[in-house]
Every structure is written in C-alpha cells, then in structure tokens.
Amino acid sequence: MTPQKDNWSANKYAKHASFVPKLGSVILDKLDPQSNEHVLDFGCGDGVLTKLLASKTRCVTGIDASQAMIDHARQDDAPQNVSYHTVNGYDLDTWFDAHEKAGPYDAVFSSATLHWLKEDPIKAIRNIHHVLKPQGRFVAEFGGFMNCGEVKTALVHALNKRGIDGNAASPWFFPSAEHYSHLLVENGFEVKEAELVPRMTELNTDIKGWIETFGFAFLERLANEQERAQVAQEVQDYLQPSFQREDGKWFIMYVRLRVIAVKK
Template identity: 50%
Template sequence: MVETASAAPATQQQSDNKDQWSSQKYDKHASFVPALGAPVLRLLDPKPHERILDLGAGDGVLTVELQKQCQSVVAVDASADMISAAQQIGCKDARVVDGHDLVDDQELASGQFDAVFSNAALHWMKRDPQRVVEGVYKCLKPSGRFVAECGGYMNCSEVRTGLHAALKKRGHNPEDYDPWFFPGTKTYTRMLEQQGFRVDSIELIPRLTPLNTDIKGWIETFGFTFMKPFEGDEETQREIREEVQNNLKFSQDDGVWSIMYVRLRFKATKI
C-alpha cells in the first residue's frame, strides 16, 4: 500500500477518512510495490509452524506468498477495497482493521502471533505511530518479531515537495493534507525500544524506483489526500498533477519515469 502494503502501499488511512484507495489504480500504477517486497520477506524468514499478522496487507499479493510458507496468516488493512481485492486472490483471513486500532482488538492483540510483517504500510499510519507500535507489541508472543519495510526519511521527497509547493501556491497549508510519516532510524529505534522491543537491525535504503506509468499516475494513486481542498474540481486536480510532473522532467529517462524511494527496513524482537 507511499509504497502500500504488505503488498500495498500502506493502505492504513486515518479511520475518519472515507476509503479512497482503489485496488484497480494500485494494480495499474503501483504493482512494483509488492514486486519489490522480496528483501523484507527474506528478513522475516517465515517458518512452516508460524502464525503471522500481515499489517497493511493491501491487495494481498505478499499475503498469498506468506500463506505458502507458514501455518496461517491474518491480513489486515484499513481499506475495504484493498481487503476485497486480497480476498479475491486467495487470502484466507483478510479483515478491515486500521493499524491504529490493533491495540484495542481483543482477538488480534492477545499475544498469539509469532511475527508481525508489514511492507509499505507503516508510513500511512501517521495519526499516532507509537500507538501502532503498541498494537503490534500486544499482538506478538514473547520473543515474537516485528519485521517491516516502509517509507523512511527523505522518501519520495521530490514529489512530496512538488505537492507541497502546489498547495501553497493555491493558498492551502500542505501539512494539513500530507498523509505520510517517514521516520529516520533514530526516531523509529526510539519508538520501538520505548515499547519494549529489542532492535535487531534497522537501516535506511535509497532505491531509485521506476514507475509503471508516470508521476501523474503515482499522485493519483498515492497523493489523493492532497486533492481534498479541490474535491469536485477535476480541472484543478489535473492541473496540479501535470504541474508537479512537468517540474520533475529530469525524473524521466528514455521514456521511463522514476522516483527516489528511501526505505526504512527493520527487524525487532519483543522482550
């Protein structure tokens, strides 16, 4: 789910927002997200006997892979549209659950999981990231592990800066519409240790990422919250997408558009 979820960019929007995620747009513009999930899956190293929670599972592409390697997987995501897509491709247990609400879920947050896995989703859980970490902790067994990759410090900064400039130009405060939390290693280490995790590994990984389509398609798929001041004004929304893309002309090489992703990848153990 920028990039969401264990297959999908982080499709964990704030619970008071209507579901604006589209599994069809995601498949068209961002199928690279689950395709690039192999390194964090290797870090997870799932075992046949394990029960795993896939947090921010998106359209379920990586969840289905996990199901082949462990005893059972519960996939959760804040987007009903994404969960529906996950169920359609074979996710056996897929539920609409916002990551912020894990801590209060009596069934999930009962210390029953060997691992919590998340790919390209945590950066969408901006409302209270520490609460998300607390929920993960409560879901894990003693010595259970939390393995994830999400957007990190400086992730997609060229597009994010362009969107901020476009909103400021039109008289709006972009901070009110920016949905992302992109922490550095020190920030997230502190959050994990504060909750009681031991951080086994954590790093920022720059990764130039070719897009399926172009910058405009990426913004349409992931930058939709920046368009809230212009709901019903399709012309202005189109104008902003084109403006940001035109200002990033050097992000295209031989017809292929790319964005500089910076991923935060970590493994932590409940102690």
C-alpha cells in the same frame, strides 16, 4: 482516531503501483517465516505478498484499513491458511482481543504501510507489541526519511502557492532510522536492525499516475477535478527534467526504512 475515508482502488493500485508488492519480497526474506508460525500481515493491501507469505508458514492473518483492498484480496484465490479482515492499524489491539482466537502472533510483517499512520505512529507500535508473543519478531519496510522527497516537496509547494498548508495535507510519516528506533525501544522492543535504503524505483506509468494513486490526500484539498489535474500535471512537468529517462520511463527515488525488532 479520525475515521479514514477509503481512497484505495485495487484496480488503480494494480495499474500504477504493482511494483510495490514486487519489491516487498526483500523484507519478506528478512522475516524468514518458519513453517510452524502464525504471522500477521499488517497492511496486506491486495494480498499479493500475503499469499507468498502463506506459502512459507502455517497460517497468516491479513489486515488492512481499506475494505476495497480486502475485498480484492478475498476474491483473488486466497489460500486456505489465510484470513483477511478490514482493520485499521490504530484499532488492532481492540480487534485482536475480540476476534483473534489463536492467541498472539509469532511475527508481525508489514510492507509499505506504516508510513500511512502519521496521526499516531506510537499507537501503531504499541498495537503491534500487544499482539506479539514474547520474543516475537516485528519485521517491516516502509517510507523513511527523504522518501519520495522531490514529489512530496513539489506537492507541498503546489498547495502552498494556492493558499493551502501543503505540509499539513501530507498523509505520510517518513521517520529517520534513529527516530523510529527510539520509538520502538521506548515501547517495548529491542531493535536488531534499522536502516534507510535508497532505491530508485521505476513507475508503472508516470508521476501523474503515482499522485493519483498515493497523493489523494493532497488532491482532496483542491476545489475540483480540474484543479487536481492541473496540480498533478504541474508536479510532473516540474520533475520531468530529472525523473524521466531517455526512453520515456519515469522514476522516483524511494528511501525505505527497514526494521527488525523483537518484543522484550
């Protein structure tokens, strides 16, 4: 896999995107963790949901590709039954075989992560299958078909008109429920539930702040900070008529793919 630059900032995430873990509690409820289980939090980020998960079960292993986010999670009064590790999702199988002494997990939980594994989503699915016990649960929520569609389209268009392939710049894998279900079945899972859930989402700050936090793969294709700021402002201005409420609050239409599957 292509080595990934760590573009994440725990402080920036908290400023512009604290709504992400708050809204992740819905899929955590669907996991229904039991008090005797060992659960993997795949893409734990700053650990907000990991700590909540740890309060409901025996122990939790949190992994994330971002060293900055793992460092923040470790500093933030982590419960004793949580361990954090910097692991790219594509390398989970290798890491698990070398380091996880407790054996396969009862469940894998993932919130707002799997859409970042665009390069090889099948490898991610196979790795999750690899680390689960037979009949182990895989419960996830991430960006699905049409997720943040207006912002993505505007970013793609902004790059295209500057002579850059905007679609190639996108870091996101936003599958339909049908497509992702097919991938799960083809790779050893029985799908119990897979549905797209539209969710109007209030932003912490504005569209520019959202792009700064999540759209860095687009901005990196631009020549300098001035051009990056110009594109972020251009996208915000384009979306303002429909995505800024009367009181000044900004919104994006998220579409989340919620999945519950069991390892065959």
